[in-house]
Structures are given as C-alpha cells and as structure tokens.
Amino acid sequence: MKAKWLPISAAVAMALASVSASAVDFHGYMRSGVGMSDNGGMQLLNKKVVGRLGNEDDTYGEIQLGQEVYNKAGKSFYVDSMVAMSSNQVRGWENTGGSTADFALAQFNVQGKGLFGGNETFWAGKRYYQRHDIHITDFYYWDVSGAGAGVENISAGPGQLSVAWLRNDPWMGQSDANTFDVRYAGIPLWEGAALELGYDFVKANPTDAQDTDAINDGHMITAELNASLMGGFNKTVVQYFIDGLAADAVGYGSGTGSDLQPSADKGDGLRLINWGVLPLGDKVELGHAIVYGTCSDCVSWGTQLDDSDTFSIVARPMYKWNDVMKTIFEGGYYKTNVTPAGGSETSTDGTKFTLAQAWSAGSGFWARPELRVFVSYLSQDGAFAADKSGTAQDDAWNFGVQAEAWW
C-alpha cells in the first residue's frame, strides 16, 4: 500500500501544476563590475581564446520571463521572452541614444508541447535555440539562434530529433540567408555517455538584384560526445565546415547564417573541441577548454585565405576554502596562423593569467551569484594601449571587482 503513494504523489504534483495556472518563470543573467589596468581602463584580449575571468569590462544583463499559459490533456503552451542589455561600463548613465549601451530583443516565442500527440515541441518566434557554449570562454560553438520555427525533441529511435528553420542574414551583406538545422541528440553509447549529431545548412537567399554575384551557401556538420566523469563531464566536439562557413573553423564561429561568407565558392574547415568541468576531490574543481581549428581555401570576413589554423587552451582550476569562498586561477594561451591568398604566413599569440578571490552562494563551479576580486596579466605583441612615446604595449595588468549572477 505504501509504495502506491509514490505514483500518487507524482500525480498530485502533476495535477497541481496543470490545474493552477503556473507562475511566471523569471530567469536571467548579469555581469557587471569595475576595473582598471596599469594604463587606463581595463585592457582585454579575446575571451574566446584566453578565457573570460578577469577579462571582461562590460555590463551585460538578460531578463527572461516565461509562462505556461495553457495545459490540458497533455497539451501545453509556453510563452517565453528575453531582452538583453549591454553597456561599456564606463560611467553611471549609459543609454542606447548615447551609443555606449545596447538593447536587444533576444527571444519572443511560443512553444506548444504535445500538439502532435507525442512529447515534441512545436515552436515559432525568436529564440535562443539549443545553444552549445563553453562557459569559461563565452564561446558558442553551435548557435544558430534567431527568428525561426521548428519542431524539437521528436522521439525517434534511441534519441530525439529536432528540426528548425531560422533566419540570420550575413553580417557581410550580399544576400539574405536561411539556416536549416537538423539535430539528433541523446544517442546512448555507454553508461553516462551520449552522442549528438547535427547538420546546419546555411542557404543564401539573395534577391534577384543580389543574385548577379556568385552567391554561395555554407554547411556545418557537428558531432558531440558527452561523457559523465567523476561527478563532472567531458565533451569532445568534431565539426566540419564547408564553403561559406569554412572560416568559422578558425574564427570561433557558431555555424549561423550571420557568419556566411557569400563569396566563398569553396573551402573546408575542421574544428576539434574538448571541454569540461571536473571535480577533483572535495576541494578542487577544474574547468577547461581546448580548441583547435583549421581551414583551407577559405574566406574570412571577405579576405581570401590559402589556409589558417588556430589553437587555444584555457584552464580554470579553483580551490574551495568553504561554502562561500574560493580562490580561482584561470590561465589561457592561444596561437593563430594565417596565410592570405598568395601571401606569407603571419602568426599571433597571446596569454592571460588571472588570479581571483571569489565569494559565492555555494562552493560549486556553477554557484552564483559570485563576487570576484581579480588581478589579470595579459600579453600579446603590440595589443595594448600605447605609452607616452606612442608605442603600443606588449602586456597589461588588470585589477577589478566583478559580480556575476544567474537565476
């Protein structure tokens, strides 16, 4: 008799959820703070390659409000919204008119669940769509978000199939573009390990007037292996890029239509990523990200390249003193080689070391809100503000205090 209360309590919880109109889900994200360098305001390197800790000087916030507005007989509708705001964090009043602040409509969509009799979701509208990112480098390696529509989580065999059509016009102009995204996720391999496969086809959609040029499409194929490991996880990602998206492999691109180089009629790119978060005993936790990318005959933001490759590694170990305080180190290094068509190879490399003392609500890697006092050392030839003689500097020190929260 006792065991039967388990399903009944589950049923009660379900019933309560469906009878009462659910409350508004309030989610969000923010980062903000203050910082300076040894030569004016904070000086940064690209956080996608050397890591974000002690390497951010902006205020950024997202407000996400969503609500299930209907739930009856296994069919539900969810209305989701998100606005995002950013500013340069250089003075108190920063508005969009003054151009140091930006406001973005990130998401406005409706998700209908179970409409076709299964567990699938039919959605339409602007949406952050199944974005794959590496948190410590703020690098979105698979993100085609935009205005779109699709059906996701269709049960098919061992995994879930999702198909979507999204629109992101190329920043390069020359054409409009549609992105067609197909994913098959949750293919079980061994205990705690799963595979996801995906194909993104960025189809140029030029007007008749634009179509006088040679306008090309782009492709990205993704395979991602996720393995649970000692209470953490490790991900290995292999991505292959073709034609208009080939340079995404070296440009830390995400496979979106915005990255399309319509003039690229050939080119291949390959990217390998390994990243994860791993607890090492009770006191230590380690996040890491390793990215290698290469492309040949590719077009990068309008420049024809013979070939290019990039390598970056970021490690963020942390020591937890207690439930609310930890010491975090983040080290990052990258090197990029570029050979323009008919030119000679140039190399760029940079490093970052950050030491931070952090206070957070909980001891875990993902515990937020978090307050950090940090000092960073960055180096890259000629990448930093000039001294009195007008010579760009090769290194910089940053010091600051940053807050980060999500909810």
Add this chain to the structure above:
Amino acid sequence: MKATRLTIVLLAAMLGACSTMDDLVVPTSQYKAVLDNRQQAMDALSQANSCCANVANFPYTAIPADFDSLVVIDGSSPVYQFADGKSFFAAYQLPQNSGDLRISVAAQIDKTVFKPKIVMLDAQFRVTRVIDDSIFHYEPQKLLDGDRIEGVFSVDRTYIGNPNNETYMILYTPYDKLGEMTKTISAAKLMAKSMAVVDPGMPDPEIPHSPWGLIKISLADVSSETGLANIFKPTYGPQDTAYRPKSAEAVAAAAAPNKLQVVVPAELTAAAATTATVAANNAVVAPNAQVVAQPVANSSATMLAETEQMYNQMILQAVQAGDIGKAMTLAAEAERAGSASAKNTFIQAVKQSQH
C-alpha cells in the same frame, strides 16, 4: 606597474574577509559534521534508546507564531520508535492564540539530507495529519536558497481554544526511507535553464538520506497578512474554561465537543497499537512499537455498489484522458460519499497510465 603592487595588497586584504556571504546563504558549512557523515548518524541511531513511552511524553518546545530558525537534528536530539521506524526527532508545541498559521519546513541538502516527515497532533495528542511526500518535495537551488526538500502547509486557528486544534508538531524521518536517495538537479542544468543554453550534461547528484539533518522551520501568522486589523478572535467555548494544553491523562478524561467532526484517530499509545494496524491507510507498524497511526478516513457512510462502480468508471476515464485533476476530485468526492475503492481505482489507473 605601480598599480600591480597595490592590487596584490588589496587582494591580500580581501582574502581575510571570508565570512561576509555566510550570513546570506543557509550556513550549511557550520553544520558540516551533521550533514557530512551519514554512517556516524546511522550508528548513533542504532545505539540510541527511545526517549519516551509515548508521544504525550515528548519534550515539546513551545514556539512563537514568528518562529524562524534553523533546527539541527543530530546525536543530541531525542529518539523515538515511530510506526515507520526509529528516528531522531524534534517536537514543537505550536502557538495557540494566533491566527491561522502557515508553516514552512525545509530540509537543507548538502552531502546528505534529512528526509522530513511531520505528524500533527491535536491537544489530546491524537493524530490529525501526517505530512509526507505528498507535501514535501525537492526544490532546486535558486540565488541564495540552496537545494532543499521543502513543504508548506497551514494550520487552522478559526476557533482558538478548540481542543481539536492542531497543537503539536513532530518532525522526524521515516526509517524505511533512510536507504533511499533524493535526486537533485545539477547546478549546470539550472545554469543552462537560466542562460538558455543546452544542458552541458553534468550528472544529477543523488543525495543519500541521513538520520541527521539541518532543517529551516518558519511560521507565519497569515491572518496578519490579510489586512485584518483589530479583529476579535473568539475562543471556543466559555471564556473561563478556555482551553490550555493539558497532560494526556487529563485530556483523555474529558470528552471535548468537536467542531469539525473530522477525525476519529487512534490513540498514540502502545495499547492502541493493534487497532491502529488496521487503520484505513495501512500504516506500516513495527511490531511491539508505540504507534503513530495514519488518520482514519472520515466517513462512516456506505455507498451503493452501482454508484461506487459509476465513480470508479469516471475516475478511470478521467485518468485515461490525462485529466488527473478531475480524477482526483472524483476520487475525493467518491470517498467522502463512502466509496471504499475510489482511491485504489485512482492509484491503479495512474499507475497503468504510466506504462
């Protein structure tokens, strides 16, 4: 470079100030020993002796209507052999002259968790309610609230002085659940929801249940929240015999009038153990134990077989249509009207619908 040295000095200075956020979050760190060592707690439980002959002898702590405190249940807590096993417990006498109470009980999750169960008793130590998994559920961490198993329920104070008012609250953990775990949602999954990204796939931690724990108990007098002011709260019965909590013996002698005609509870004494075993909910009763019985169904009416069949059919149909809310309402209605099989029909239908 001058700035660098300053930086390091500042950083070092801030290293010292380490407990500033401790006040904001539930300070599970102060109670690591309670939440870390399940084996020690199990050993302590097996060696501990029952504190009391029956629930009337429990060491009740009187708490005010604005009680808001972290309660530690550890080796220094009393132990009792409950119907569903031996457990450390905490026992409280609720405020009597308050408005309706809203009680929130949240067992904090760290390496282990104290899976809470509550028995409410009236002034005569009779069980009014058992609050268990139907009320308590896992709540994921959000901002400054940590992972917890939380339940919120209300206590009626319409008639101050009614001896049937819920007067005592016993918090313990059922022994048969100590071998189980509570699955929590991984912090990475919660992050993914907040940031609208794909869950990176960190496994959801499973937290073992422990005989010890850290529980946040908060009371609120909700009548003070409804905007009522200067209200007269009549006591139940003549003023001069206004109810005060008495010993079990004294209360047993006086058969008090009953406002609600609700509960015909089993007495919580060893003598009543045998009758309690056959109580409607078939509470699992340890042999030779003092018993906390489940409340007995509140109707003695019987129902026509045809009507009973009709209700069962409707419950079945509602579940099959996915309308659990309707099915529950039907089951409750049928039970009130005297159906003996409605609840079971509902349970079986839900079970089947899950396959």
